[in-house]
Amino acid sequence: MILTELTMPEFEAGLRRTRTVLIPFGAVEEHGEHLPLGTDTMQAEDVCRRLAERRALFVAPPVHYGVCRSTGCHPGTVSITTETLKALAIDLVSDFYRNGLRFFVLISGHAGGTHNAALLDAGEVLLKRLPEAQIAVVTEYDLAAGEGRGVIETPGDAHAGEIETSRILHTRPHLVKGRGRAETPTFPKGILVRDKRRHWPGGIHGDPTRADADKGRRIEALVVDALERLVERLEAAED
Incomplete structure (x- = not known):
């Protein structure tokens, strides 16, 4: 069930079928010269929608902005702070909880370490605040x-690659x-740099020349399967 497409009565009826919501988090971030800035958001939202075609669950609208550190000097990247992302995740889950949801999957299409640490921090705060929540x-x-x-x-393919x-x-x-x-970035280990683009001019980590649509289809299907297994474990969890 795509949340933004539901009416109020449809949402209420949905709560009788499921208490699970998927919240996709993405980014507006460079993905080389060949991929759109919304790549991360698209991938996260796509797998949530595919899973919603299989089983009863809610899919929240995606959060389009994330914490982008390594790509911060590249044109087109628009980043928010970790504090903002953490606060946003806490607010969203808290209000979904108020609406009757109890199982929450925060799925990020953006793999930045700082970004995902903020989501993990938010999850830990929420576990303490919301006694019936599984996250x-x-x-x-x-x-x-x-x-x-x-x-x-x-x-090691990682960003805008295969x-x-x-x-x-x-x-x-x-x-x-x-x-x-x-391309492979050349950031010096353990040393922070101001001009990140100097160490990563093309903004690619991997080899996009090996990509093809059939690989994309197969990978997406595998991700949806893995996401479904995660939801099943979460819904069966007892804390």
Whole structure:
């Protein structure tokens, strides 16, 4: 059930079928020269919608902005602070809880470590505040990289590379502008840098030239399967 498409009575009826909601988190972030800035949001929302076609659950509208640290110097990246993201996640889950939801999956299409740490922090706060809540925090990328091991050819593929280019070629081929080129960032270990683009000029981590739409279709199906297993475990959880 897509939340924004429901009427008030339909939402009430939905609560009699499920108390689970998926909340997709994304980003407005560069994805090389070939992928759209909304890639992360698109991927997270897509798998939530696919799963909603299989089983009764609510899909919240996506949060389009995230914490983008490594890509902060690249044109088109628009970031929010960790404090803002954490507060937003807490507010959203709290009000879904007030509405009767009890099982929450915060699924992020953006795999930034700082971004996801903020979501995890929010989840820990919510566990203390909401006694009946069961909460999962997962990155869509982790599911894709893990489940798609037999599909992906590029070791360490991470950002705007084979995985993400394949995914967008499958779902929105008209938004893919060429293929980009293989790249690995060269950030110095343990040292913070101001000019991040100097160490990562193209904004790609992986090899988008190995991408194709069929890989994207197969990876998406594997991610939806993994997400369904996570929901099943969450709904069966006892804390």
